[in-house]
Amino acid sequence: GTPMADPRLWKKNMKNYLYWLYCQFELITCVCLMEPWEKLLFYSFNIALLVVIIYTAHLFIPAHIIAKQLVQEP
Known part of the structure; x- marks a missing residue:
């Protein structure tokens, strides 16, 4: 197959x-x-940054969408 x-x-x-x-x-x-300890720092920083970006987007994108809908209502 x-x-x-x-x-x-x-x-x-x-x-x-x-x-x-x-x-x-x-x-x-x-x-x-990189050495193992450098890899750990690098990946830890990148994962932390990704988590912060996702959390911030989760908080602010819905609020912006709701605000835009309220402004567009006649």
């Missing part, structure tokens, strides 16, 4: 693709050259 029809092949392909993306990220950001 087709490769995508077999769930095992789909999982393997997805795992390989995600690993490839991770390797690309490490090469682009030069994380592969």
